[in-house]
Amino acid sequence: MVDHRKAGGGITRRIALKTFGAAAGVAAAPGFVRYAQTQSSAPIKIGFQCHRTGIGAAYGRWYERVTNATVKLINDAGGINGRPIEIVTEDDGTDPKRGSEVIEKFANQHKVDLIYGTLFSHVVVGSAPIVGELKIPYYVVSEGYHVASGKLNRYCIQPGITDVKAQVRSVAPWIAQNLGKKVTLIFPDYAFGHDHRDFFEPAIRSQGGEVVAKIAIPPTETSFTRYIPQIPRETDVIYHVMVGPSVLTFVKELGEFFGSSGPQLFGFIDSLESVALDSPGLEFLEGSHFWEGMPRYAQPDQPDYVTFYREAVGLDENGASTDDSRDVSAAAHMFGCWETLYVIKAAMEASGYRGPEDRAKLIEATEAMTDMEAGREHPQGRKLFNGKIHQVFGEQYISQVKSGKLEVVHRTSIEDGLYEPEGDYTAMPF
Amino acid sequence: MAFGPYLLLASLEGLVTAAVLALMALGLSLVFGVMRVVNVAHGEFYMLGAVIAWWSASLISGHPALGFLLALVVSPLIVAAIALLSDRLVLRRLNYEPQATIVATIGLLYIIQQLALTFYGPDARPVQAPFDMRLALPWFGYSAYKLAIIAASIFLIIATWIGLTRTKAGLVMRATQSDPDTAQAFGIPVDRVYAVVFALGAGMAALAAVLIVPIQQAHYLMGQDPLLLSFVVVIIGGLGSLRGTVVAALFIGLSDGIISMFFSPTLAKMLATLLVALVLVFRPQGLFGTAAR
Amino acid sequence: MTPGTKALWVHLCLVVLLFALNFLLPEYHRGILSRVMVLSVFAMGYNLAFGYAGMLSLGHAMFFAAGLYGAGLTAYHLGWSVWPAFGAGFAAGTILAVIAGILALRTKGVAFMIVTLMFAQTFYLATLYFTTYTRGEEGLVLPQSARALSLFGISFSLTDPTVRYMLALVLLALVLFALLLLVRSSFGRALVAIRENEERMRMLGYDVFANKLSALIVSAAVCASAGAAYALLFGYAGSGFASIQYSILPLLWVLLGGAATTLGPIFGTLFMFYAVDITSSYTDAYMVVVGLALILLILYFPKGIAGAIRERWLPWLP
Structure with missing residues (x-):
């Protein structure tokens, strides 16, 4: 990789800052050729x-x-x-x-x-x-x-x-069959969260399940306990997609609220990318399930090409950097x-x-x-x-937290995620 | 959940929010009250406090309370020192001119934020609470540490109040606040008072951060929202009124908590924000401020 | 030459220079300059309220975003063409300013800061709450077909860099000269006097409230035009533009360039853009450099760029 920073033109650009007039000269300077x-x-x-x-x-x-x-x-x-x-x-x-x-x-x-x-x-x-x-x-x-x-x-x-639509459609059948049919959605109140809401509901319904509550959290929120009572009692599964640094608080507060009882949890790993699963406060996730784009932890049966990829990228078996075990990767993306x-x-x-x-x-x-x-x-x-x-379109991974590590329990098929195209770029002119 | 327990939970949460707000606002009400400068970097001092708390807690293995106690001492000291330095190097040279101070502290904000990103990294990192206890109420569980925050907040407010009203240093600060020129004429080294107040305010922000970080996380962008909220609390309470700051924090915390019972979360946030704005519209001097001169 | 004519000439020269730069600058800087010009208009609008009338608002992102969404939503959902969409953005910002102004101007000083901040925060949350229409923080892409402008029977595409540059320049020039006239009118002088001593003006029989409200509305209308122009020229509208960051940025641009100067906002916006753009080519930690630059600038030029020029060399600069 060649670093573009070394690619000349610096001094001339600094002059450009000083005056409008110099700009014409800049056009002829080496950096702009x-x-x-x-x-x-x-x-x-x-x-x-x-x-x-x-x-x-x-x-x-x-x-x-x-x-x-x-x-x-x-x-x-x-x-x-x-x-x-x-x-x-x-x-x-x-x-x-x-x-x-x-x-x-x-x-x-x-x-x-x-x-x-x-x-x-x-x-x-x-x-x-x-x-x-x-x-x-x-x-x-x-x-x-x-x-x-x-x-x-x-x-x-x-x-x-x-894309998120395919991801959501892929995991919905597995959730309905293995975790439960009555789902409460907890998602951030912006476009990414709304996509989850809009794509998940029809997907779970076609599996005979239903969404019993939708809780949209404002992105400025730092505390979640007060929203937890809005989760209906009949809920089998809490489906959570929280993005941003406050996810640790969210999980901890769920744990404090429910203790050892409470519904099943299914989450998207997005929120916990580059967060160590053994961080204090995440104990409550033990036994819960996550969508992963690609497994963070090395799996016992992984093919050679996955091992090759992990070595080339510099991942240890916990999905952290081989240089620093506290530097956890964004493996799912x-x-x-x-x-x-x-x-x-x-x-x-x-x-x-x-x-x-x-x-x-x-x-x-x-x-x-x-x-x-x-x-x-x-x-x-x-x-x-x-x-x-x-x-x-591709396969998705569903993993369970076991002793603070994610273990793949299911791999969806490409067909699970397919949907009717809503557009056609090939018909657009260049 | 039945209405009664739900209301209890919402009120508890509102109280915690209020305690957190009051803690964050304490330092700012000093700086803003005494010096009348808008320190945009105040939130970054708060962030630094949390980051240093994480760092000092990670130095010590063993019981989490040890690391927490170390953070409680070290973090405010370091942050106060940084603030003192920036006051001497920058703010004093600007004569605390309000507009110039805004630009300078925005500059400071960029610098602190970038240094935190470079040396601490982009991740949100948790700090363990000194004790991990879950109170199992009949209807729901609740974190005991959150209740401890309410207690700590009350304690610090009382300590600040005593400091301001019962000590000579407090008297000097109040004198400087009400009229810097006269204070100067009576031999109060206003310049040095400002430096101390600025450092003290930053130290208090760091202290608040250490207390709060076990229920949130240390993250390099965490400073912005608390900055805005503490500004709001200080102004709503009425400039220079500690009592006002406390009442405003309670008002904002509880209204935020209880409104959220009835509306969808984002709508509740909108309504709570508007409500706060309207209080100020109809009482511009704040709840406990004296009418503007 | 009287100071007034001299000032007029300086402004004319700047506009001519900007026109010429379209043909002289390399492609990249030309493209960037169109963005900077639109954002300068935002800063100029803010400067009227803050610099001249002394209203330190922390909520002007709301007016910019009202223009952005007024134009963006009507173009996207209702298929409005460029002129009506621009008008919708302009109207949205202006109407919002009337309501927000009547309420917020009951306060002044720090209370005014907080009230405007809270109003803007409410507006920001609203853009998220109505994600169904706004697509929230992700935002909307205006289709290229919605960005065709007909003028005197000729159709221009706003996706063309030259058209875009010229339109941005026209907007900038219109606002620049309008504000030049305004600040030198009796209304403008009254605003400055109110900023300096509100009580005295009240005793002299001025309706302080009406003057400040008018200033705020004009300021918001200018900011909304900038927002509407941004949406239509660059084809994107998202919640980010309503966030607090975009209330603080115009304040920063104005203070850097020089508050209560007509040209300052342009210099400030330009400086800030290139400070980030250039330093980020040399270091990952460019915000440290930008932060240091801000501090040094304000230590040695506390009145901002145009303010320093006026103070040291050209006392007649408006």
């Missing part, structure tokens, strides 16, 4: 929109590590079409406004071939308009339903991680970076990508993809890509 992509061995530049600061920083750190590990592997194996990948990272502060500015920076200043790697939905949605205007491919690793909804544009694509980069590689090779003039061909080549076999390039499992809605 257009990158001439004539040599065939010139690196393929990928702009990595990274949550280094802001609320997404815990994820961003791991997205960055996985990205670096994957790029190193690809480059060591000869790169893409004989050209190495160069990652250019910009921090978006996990903010949609800054996110869209960063997109402009990638496209117009760094002159990258494509942009990749965004996680938080609001940054993806905030960046989507400018991506469509600049006509630059935007490969996100976000699990939001935004891409699949058909409401973005032809340049936005999510080929490395499944970050595999998406790995797989997305391999999808980009495959699509570039299939389309014979040479440079920005082939961007449309790159998108078409990605759209043409369907089956992706499990293996080193897809360690999370087999995938099925739907080119119409630019969204990949």
Whole structure:
């Protein structure tokens, strides 16, 4: 990986700050010279929109590590079409406004071939308009339903991680069969939480179950005890998706309230990504179940390619960094970076990508993809890509907390998550 | 759950919220009351207090109470020292000019937040409560530590009140608050009083954070909301009125808790926020403030 | 030349310079400048209330967001075209300012700060509460088809960088000259006098409340225009713009650029953008550098950029 920071132009830009007038001179300065992509061995530049600061920083750190590990592997194996990948990272502060500015920076200043790697939905949605205007491919690793909804544009694509609608539909049958049919939903009162609410209810109903209560928690909340009485007595299962740092409080307060009795718990690991499960206060989760995009803890029966992936990324068997056992990974999401980069590689090779003039061909080549076999390039499992809605489908993991570790108890099939497409990007012009 | 126990729970939760608010607001009411500067970085002192609490608790193995006690001593001291330094280096040179102070403390906020992110990291980390006890009431269970927070809050409020009204230092502070120029004329080193008040306020924010962090978590972005809430409490209570601060905290805490029984959570938050705003609209000097001059 | 004409020339030159920059700047900086211009308008609106009339509001995100959502929601759900959508955003902000102003202006000083803060917080929570329509913090992408502007029978697409730059410049120029006129009118002078001594103005027979309310409404209308323009020009509306952060940012921009100066808000917004953009290219810990820059700037230029220029070199600068 070449760090873009070393790429000249610094002093001239500082002058630009001082006065408007100098700006004209800047145009001619070395840092602003257009990158001439004539040599065939010139690196393929990928702009990595990274949550280094802001609320997404815990994820961003791991997205960055996985990205670096994957790029190193690809480059060591000869790169893409004989050209190495160069990652250019910009921090978006996990903010949609800054996110869209960063997109402009990638496209117009760094002159990258494509942009990749965004996680938080609001940054993806905030960046989507400018991506469509600049006509630059935007490969996100976000699990939001935004891409699949058909409401973005032809340049936005999510080929490395499944979306929340598919995830919710996949786990609903298992919940109804194993935990209970009367479900209370606890979710944050914003779009991601509402997606869970809206997709889960029909899914559980078709299994003969029902949602008995929906408790939407305002994102500014730091204490939850007072909402717990709103959970109806008849509830079999509490389905919880809490995002943000207050999740530990939430779990602890559930424990204080219910003690050893109480309904079953089913949660989405999103809230506990990069949080150690043996943190004080999380004892109450023992025996409860979680959705995982990919198992955090090494499983006894895991295939070789998973072991390979974990070693390359630097994960110990508890899913923490091999350098620091307290540095827990975002295992359920970050595999998406790995797989997305391999999808980009495959699509570039299939389309014979040479440079920005082939961007449309790159998108078409990605759209043409369907089956992706499990293996080193897809360690999370087999995938099925739907080119119409630019969204990949895959298997989900359901794990149980046993002695403070997550153990996979069920693996859903791709078919469990499939749904009718709501849009068709291939019908949109470039 | 039946209405009675539910109301009990909502009131208990409201009381805890009130205690937390009062704790957070104590330091700010000093700084804001005496110096009349809007310290935007006050929430970051609070955050630092929590982060240092995590750090000092992780130094000591053994019973969690030991680490907690260490944090209770170390954290306010370190934070007060940092505040003292920033007062001497920045605020004093600005002559505490209100507008310049806002920009400078926003700068301070950025610096502290970034340093916390760089050295502490983006994760939310828990600190264990000194004791872990669940009170099993007939209808629901409740955390005993939360009740301890209410007690600690009452204790600290009384201590502050005694400090302000019964000691010479308190007298000097009150004199500076009511009229800095006259205080200066009577030989009170206003400049030094400001420095001490600023450090003391930051130390109290850190102390509040140490007490609160076992029921929340230390996170580098945790400073923002408490900052706003404590501002609200101080203003609603009436500037410079400790009694007002306590009543305002109770009012906001309980209304937030009880309104949430009847409406969906976000709507309840909206209504509680509006209610607080309207109190101020119809009583601009705050609940216990004297009418503006 | 009288100070007044000199000032007019300076402002004209700035607008001409900005026009020329569209052809001189590299693509990236041109794109960024269109954003900075729209946000400067937000700061200019805030400056009228805070800098000139002395109303320290912590709730102006609500007016910006009202413009953003007024335009964004009507364009997205009702398919309104650019002009009516912009009008809806403008109206939403203005009406909100009338209601919020009548209530909040019963207070002043710190109480005014908190009341505006709480109103804005309520508005922010409302954008989340109505997630069904707003998509909450995730926000809405306005379809490109909704961003076509017809002007004198010609159709322009707001997705075109040049069109966007010119429209942002037109908005900036209109607001800049309107505010220049306003602050030099008797109304503007009355506002400054109220800021300096409200009691005296009251005794002189001025209706302080009406003056302040009018200032707040104009300020909010300008901020709402900026919000509406942001939604339509950049195609996105999300709750983040209603959060407290966007109430503090215009305050910061104005203080950096120079409160109660017509050009200050532009300088402040520009400075802050490039401070983040440039330092983040050199270090991950760029907020430390930005924070230090803010502190140094305020230590040595306590009146902000334009304020310092006025104090040291150009006393006639408005």
